[in-house]
Amino acid sequence: MSFFIQILANSLVTGTQVLLFAVSLYLIRAVSKTEHVALGAIATFIAYMFYVMFLSTGSFIVSSLFALFWAIVFGYTSFALLEKFYKNNDVLLGLLASLSFGIFLESLIGIIFETDAKSIIDGVLPVIDFGLFKLTTPGVITIGFGILLTLIVSFVVLKTPYGRVLRSINENNALVSSLGVNSAFVRSFVYCLGCILTGFVGVMIGLNSALTPYMGFQLVITGFIALFVGGVNDIRGVVVATFLLSLIPEFLINYSPSSLEFSASHKMFFVFIIAFILVMYRPNGLFSKSIRKS
Amino acid sequence: MRKYLVLALSSLVVMGCGSSMVEGDGVLKVGVIAPLSGNAAQYGEETQRILAATLADINANGGYKGSDVELIFEDGKCSGSDAVTAFQKLVDIDGVDAIIPFCSSESLAIAPLTESVQMLAVSATSSNPEIEGASPYLFSFSYSDAVIGESMSKELSKFDKVAIISEQNDYSIGLKNTVEETLGEKVVVSETFEATNTDFRNSIEKLANSGADAIFLNPFPGPNATNLAKQMSEDLSKFEGVQFVSQIAYLPADSREGISELTEGMIIVDSPVLESEEATVFSNNVKTNFGEVSALDGYYTLALSDALTNLVNAANKTSDNSIAMQEYLVSSPLVGWLAEGSSFGDKNFVPGIEAAVFKITDGEAIIQK
């Protein structure tokens, strides 16, 4: 029993990390039609910035502010980089540009910090005992903040006028602008938001395990998959899909008969299988509705 | 579009210039193929530091027949196809006289080429048993995984239930395979994680839940090893009365910093570290003057140094000609920290390296009888 709970708890931590990536990808895609895959590298870079500041000052607040600053910088950089493709409706080029930008950042990190894994906190992490399971402090923060942030974002998207603007921009940019909304500003804002959410994940990973220049990649891929499986226009679907994709494999790995010898290295294989099944079963996203096309 | 054309042409020109170098010019050039980008880049960086340190010593002592030895690096990314292109660039453009490949994948990929162009390749780190007999021009100063694997199995066979956690790299997997083959049913759980993974908590949970009385920690040395141990130490109560067994990963003293509680009493199976003064001095010299070495600390630092030293030695004894050097290596006794006295003969792995068993007592790795 406690084994089950413990696995669940651990998987929730990693799941939440993916979740924030999926949500950021969703937001950015919603306003700019771009899959901003560079988010992985951006998050990593932000985490390294936090790491540097923490080494020199040792203060969480200062480091967090510094990281926040960089998140905003990257938000605007992304905007400056990708806006043109949005304007020209060059989806593919935008994707490729984002991809290259990600590689660019990763190499930059490699040059500045070199590639060996960096732990922000040296030594063994303190764990909080919840009785049935134990979690590290960063783990708890990840789950807590992660879920909270997701709830806030989902609320804003689904229930507020901002959310309606956000959803309509993708539908018809010209129309929204004609309603007096500065859609360019909305986009730049969403880019920043995305960078902040993922940056938070990056820092948390640095605190919870370790930083490597390439750590963002698998997160962004899984987030990307969750985004599409959940349904690109449906944030609830994205959230559910994320947890399905990050929890089910863990249990397959830990509860399959040992004769099958499934282990952590099989994870992405199972992610694919599950994505496959979900897509076959719900081709247009988990909670898809059919809409009138003219 | 013109842009492309200009670039394409200019590139060809550049290559043309490159190829104007000639071989056998009394200068000894050694090419190094190591991962300098991608996930394994750290090993490349550390390789570069260790070799730089060795090179400094060599050139200080006269280099190759009085002239300085040159090192030329290429990025092999631990991937076969990149290694092959790198190999050809080093041979055709830079006109190197010998090559030091890093990953087993790089060594195995260039093996056929070394034979066809008769280019000597000496690795210090490739431990994939496949290398035995791959090419008469390919040697490794690492021990074959089989060597450590056997004694490791012997140690583990003392227990009834064994759990294994391995990193997904050729060194660890090679070791894991040998152990699993010999132990068979005794292995209750064999967990494998990707080299890029940094959160091992679920795997750790699985180990703790397996009810094994011995756990074989089998990551690659360096950050992953430290991380794994750190995350296991978060709740050691799960591992009451479990015997930890491991390989080179936790042998260097500073790899055990902060996790002494876990490593205390750990059994480590690995080739004997040199107790010699000079060896320690050399290793420390690398770290202090050339940069951090964590993944390749200990045995591999010395093995890499040996690889280069022996190449230069062979060249000094004969000439900077691959074939001559190869003939020297197979026929004559080797020099260096680890290989001193032994000789390759008809083997591709440096012979005579057998495993020793250590036990961590009071933070010190003590050799067992």
Next chain:
Amino acid sequence: MKKEKVLSVENLHVQLGQRMINEDISLDIYQGEIVGIIGPNGCGKTTFFNAISGFAPIDTGSVLINDIEVNNLSPNKRAELGLNRSFQNVGVFKQLTLEENLMMAIENSEKLPWNWMLKSKLRSYVDEKINEALDDVGLKGHKKSLAGVLSGGQLRLLEMQKLKLAGGDLLLIDEPTAGVSPVLRNELANQIKGLSKDHGRTIVIIEHDLKFLFSLVDRVIVLVDGKKYIEGSPKEVQNDKRLKEVYFG
């Protein structure tokens, strides 16, 4: 003694989501006539077209083209049966040149071999047809430029030429005058008349510009809330009081 049916629709029901868009529509279209469909916005005119041409799912009822039931045929299969349509948002490829757009139409109607472009005879033949068509609407100058650069009206004219070349004896034309200047409207009307008179096509038109429509068609059908409301000759419909109600309440 009527001419044979080209299109016949029997109690067609189309439902999208919860909403019934077309409800129990039945009508027959006969060889060579021009039929206009009018009605207030959202009365399901375009959906009706989509249902016939296979872009909207049919709930119940049946659609027959040349007496062949097509309910379960994919759009391209229906097109092969001679159904051809234009679109509300102009049906030409804006990223292809005018020439290429017409080529595709010809390839479709004449079933040219895949390698026709390598045969000078066929090439000159196609080239001739294209020049002729473009000349007809004064677009020859733009032959090699992308369709995207044309104005709304020019695009419509190009589309008409495309429909002419694409063959098929039944044409569904959706709001041809949308975004077309009054000057070009007459030109457009002539084109459509031409399609019917000179090429013997049977034509169904959706149109908001009643004046334009009435001058063009032999028969008018009024849809309201997805149901067939009035049917008759332009005269009858024009004088029908109910029409006023429909439009001016």
Next chain:
Amino acid sequence: MGYYFSVLIKIFISFIQSVGAHLSLSQAGIFFLAIPVSYSFMAYSLAILQKKFGFGVVLAFGTGLFLTFLLGLVLSYLYIRVSRESFTVLTAASIVGFEAFLKSFSDLTGGVLGISGIMRPGFMKSLFAIMVVSGVVMLSMMLFEYLIFKAPLGRQIRGMKESETLLESLSVSSSKVAVILISLATVLSGFAGGLEILRIQFLDPTFGGFPNLILVASIAILAQKPRVRTLFLSTLFVVLLPEILRFFNFHPSQMGHMRMLVYSGMLVVLIRNLSGKFKTNSRIV
């Protein structure tokens, strides 16, 4: 000479592999990302058939190619069966999924230890021979793509990117076009993988994967125009640029990263310049 031969072979093979991507991804706008999967799928079939089932090289190559073709049919079926976006994600996921499969099911694939000593056919023993063969294949591919662009299929492909509805209304089945394209892309990519593995004779899970996707996608997307020439030029650019960078003497410990930095940097700049170049800013009607 070996180096120049390898570079040329790399260009030839990359071109062969990119033809499929150029048609599907760049021209028809199908987000078909499984190209590296078929690339390594073919390589592994070839190696496994050779090593584990004792097939002769040529037979193994043929069988492997056939299996790859079947894979292509499966993928095309997916395309018809699921929504466009689901297709994108499945093909993307298949890359990571397949790599995990190769690494983990090591009894069949040799796992991270890889498969070494893959045989070459008698007529392709030397690097030069491989270059000639792949060169010939590339030339025929050039002709092939040229013909496609001339043929109706070429226009249908380009039309598809803009509006499948419009295509259908011209009695062209867009699914048929898609099936042709996807199977074609899969087979060509597989063929390239086969040639490449004959060149390096050693196979491990790093073969293919995302680096390969980035390579091919860059080539295909940079070659926006429906012209064979543009595809060839962008192949030259994307393959040669990293090779040129080999000749700049960066400090060894940074060499790899520096090259990636410059490469990706130039790519970003180039892409930004390309954006909107070959499109008409068509009026809003």
